[in-house]
Amino acid sequence: AQTVTQSQPEMSVQEAETVTLSCTYDTSESDYYLFWYKQPPSRQMILVIRQEAYKQQNATENRFSVNFQKAAKSFSLKISDSQLGDAAMYFCAYRGLNNNDMRFGAGTRLTVKP
Amino acid sequence: DTGVSQDPRHKITKRGQNVTFRCDPISEHNRLYWYRQTLGQGPEFLTYFQNEAQLEKSRLLSDRFSAERPKGSFSTLEIQRTEQGDSAMYLCASRPHRGATNEKLFFGSGTQLSVL
Numbered sequence: 242a243q244t245v246t247q248s249q250p251e252m253s254v255q256e257a258e259t260v261t262l263s264c265t266y267d268t269s270e271s272d273y274y275l276f277w278y279k280q281p282p283s284r285q286m287i288l289v290i291r292q293e294a295y296k297q298q299n300a301t302e303n304r305f306s307v308n309f310q311k312a313a314k315s316f317s318l319k320i321s322d323s324q325l326g327d328a329a330m331y332f333c334a335y336r337g338l339n340n341n342d343m344r345f346g347a348g349t350r351l352t353v354k355p
Numbered sequence: 356d357t358g359v360s361q362d363p364r365h366k367i368t369k370r371g372q373n374v375t376f377r378c379d380p381i382s383e384h385n386r387l388y389w390y391r392q393t394l395g396q397g398p399e400f401l402t403y404f405q406n407e408a409q410l411e412k413s414r415l416l417s418d419r420f421s422a423e424r425p426k427g428s429f430s431t432l433e434i435q436r437t438e439q440g441d442s443a444m445y446l447c448a449s450r451p452h453r454g455a456t457n458e459k460l461f462f463g464s465g466t467q468l469s470v471l
Contacts, residue, residue, distance in 0.1 A: 245397070274458055284444065286398070286462035332397045336458075341386070341411050343460060345397030 243268045245335050247346035254323045255354050261308075262318045262349045264333030272338040275309065275316045280348070281329040289331070292316065320351075328353045357381075359463035361447050367469045368437055375433045376466045380449030387430050388460065389422055390446040391415065398446055404430060437470045444468070 244267045254260035266275070277289040292300045292309050299307050304324075308317045320327055333346040360379045368374050380387050385406050390398035401420070403411040406427040416422075419437075424430040434441055444467045448460040 247397075250395075276459075278462075283464065284467075285464045286446065286448070286460075288459050291458060334397075341403045341405075342388075342400035342413070343398075344400070347395065348397050 243270075243335050243337065243344050245333050245344050245346040247331075247333055247349050249349045250347070251350045251352070253352040253354060254320070256323055256325060258323055259319060259321045260323055260351065262320075262331050262333075262351070264316045264318070264346055266314050266316065266333070266335045266344075268314070268335065268337070270337050274336045274338070275307075276334040276336070276343070277305070277307070277316075277318045278332045278334060278345075279327075279329045280332060286332070290318065323353050325353050325355060327351060359447055359449055359461050361445075361463035361466050363466055364464065365467045365469075367471065369471050370437060370439060372437055373433065373435045374437055374468065375431055376445055376447075376468075378430045378432070378447030378463060380428070380430070380447070381451075381461055382428075383451055384449035384461070385427065385452050386450045387424060388448040388450075389430070389432050390448065392444045392446055392465070393442075401432075401445075434468075437468075439470045442468055442470045 246265045273294045275292045278286045290302045304321045330348045332348045336343045362377045387404040389401040392398040404424040419435045422432045444465040446465045447463045
């Protein structure tokens with residue numbers, strides 16, 4: 242069974258600085274999707290960035306980028322120029338190519354200090 | 356596009372009572388998901404609908420739980436004879452069958468259930 246592990250329950254970053262959130266996963270599949278979701282206090286999960294496993298190029302969305310290491314089964318999220326509005330729970334998620342359920346990690350709570 | 360909406364936002368009930376939650380997905384999304392999220396954890400998959408057909412159910416979904424999507428639009432999740440362990444946030448999500456956002460799940464704000 243696929244599992245997703247986020248080893249950092251909490252992280253903090255100074256405003257305008259860069260922070261990296263870690264995620265590892267376990268799978269025997271070769272094709273899959275990886276996601277980072279943000280859950281602010283409003284509770285609504287918002288997609289931050291996604292990566293297709295067959296793509297070697299790391300995904301980038303403005304200040305958010307990933308470091309996807311397929312062999313190591315690692316999928317970290319880098320937030321550059323952190324803003325106060327980035328404070329939230331961040332969840333790493335995995336979905337197999339032919340699966341319908343998405344597996345989530347336990348989350349990392351990010352605090353942004355002014 | 357008003358997004359995925361869930362009702363109610365909060366529900367407090369006594370142990371043993373039945374509760375029902377509603378989810379209205381984004382209108383053109385034919386795929387609908389229910390997740391459960393407890394404090395300090397990520398969402399856990401409960402069940403999945405494609406149109407009106409319930410195609411997958413997690414082992415987490417005991418026989419006290421039932422979900423429906425009768426016309427392939429809104430969905431309901433009912434919990435019978437609630438237990439304190441059912442206290443959690445119940446999230447609904449949807450996604451389209453195809454298109455640029457096909458792989459992305461759109462989530463509602465959830466229903467927070469508290470069983471006393």
